[in-house]
Amino acid sequence: MEIVALSAPAVLFTAGMIAFPLVYTVWLGFHSFTSAGEQRFTGVANYARLVSDWEFWHGLWVTLVLYVLSLALQLVLGIWLAVILFNAKRIHGIVRSLFISPFMMPPVVAGMMWLVILDPSLGAANYLLQSLGLPPSDWLASPTWVIPTIALIDTWQWAPYVALIVLGGLQSLPPSVYEAAQIDGASGFRTFRRITLPLLMPTIVTAMILRSVDLLRFFDIIYITTQGGPGNASNTLNIYGFRVGFEFFNIGYASALMLTLAAIVFGAVLALNRLRHAVAW
């Protein structure tokens, strides 16, 4: 009985602020709202609209491209950084603080910072490129480069996080694994690819799950830097849904969009969770 009392505040809070609002969103998704604030039951009209909405499919495409690009960059760099950290044997607290600093920084601040560095005319990044004899880029102001640029910013912020997770995995591997490989005379890279990497897969998939949840809902850095622009080149589903809801106050359609996005995130997590079971050892 006391157990119930101990968990009651959390359960009531979850019911009021999470469970009920979720059910309410489902209800909102079946309704339309007039500008006078009246609501009308419209059945699946919002979902029918979504299927034929070009902006939705564009948003889905942008979301997926940004997701795949960012995740790939963060995993490759993160694993590489983890190996370097692991080989360093002892990691000083300052080094760890340094690795933590990008992802503990508010994403909004990261956006502000990179906005100044990547300014097309006065930014330090273009100056660096030009002094290396490379052509300057419009970065966030270019419809072609805005998504890769955002992926780079997010990678700067989160590759160290992936690195620290993978480092934890490396440190928990039994040392006998490496000894056996050394006796066989396997080269460093071969050992890594044939033995270490497969053993690390559960940790890597965990990192993928944690990053997927954030990347599929990408919002902060985009909203502070481009608000979905230039044009609609970085209009991810989350940005699009937010604008439909709070710029055009079409709460019903925004609810349908966000429920769809939540289903996509949930599906990705379920799929990756199956992958984690498949690579477990």
Place this chain on the structure above:
Amino acid sequence: MTSAASTDTTLSDDWARRVNTLLLVVAGILIMTPTVWMVLSSFKPSFEVTAYPPKLFFTPTFENYAQLTKTTPFLSFALNSVIVTVGSAGIGLLFGIPAAFAVSWTRISWPALLALAARMAPGTLFLLPWYVMFRQVGLIGSYTALILSHAVITMPIAIWVLLPSFDNIPRSVYEAAQVDGCSLTRILLRIALPLVGSGIAVAAILCFVFSWNYFLFALVLSNGDTKTLIAAAFNFVGEGSTQWGALMAAATLIALPPLLLAAVVQRWLVAGLTLGAVKG
């Protein structure tokens, strides 16, 4: 022969270590440079911050920070951030600690999974119904709405960080108290809590950092008087298109509290951040 061979391997080991250290330094520089540039820019005189080519050496000035506090209600935004962050971290811990203990005690996992589901949903998904609900009771723009919404971020963090800590306490520790007929609340307060002290410190700091950093909810639920620093940053960017110095001063000040707190608990932070998925 053997001694020569062993010298050979130590030599190449030595080189491998040097190359590794070099790579670590390069990685460190790549990670640090943007942040250092932000801080440097915040101390540049206003006519030099947009200079092209960008200047690396300059006479540092506090002009941008002075301008920031003079032309924007920066300090009252900061106070709003503190109120919302401390309030939501407090609620998160107050509700999350007993819940994590109860989940660990009963070994029922679904409440923890529900908390995880809250982390998976896009923020806008909650914001839409909240907006309608809070508008009906006239709470849009109130600290109450902001603190409650941010507690949806902090409570799951508290539960997920503390669950492994409570799980690590062996049952035998509780047995004597149970025989004495102690209530569960007493067991939690007198025995369990002192044993998970470091876990609570990490949970508190992570709650603080993630609530401080959270952007989306305050963007919609705050008004001119209750705006948090992060939400106000959106206006700074709009107004600061030419005022880079003040913009970078604002960015530096907003990033400072979470970075300092994270540095304090860096050793235990990663295990907490991975929701107990990896023990580090």
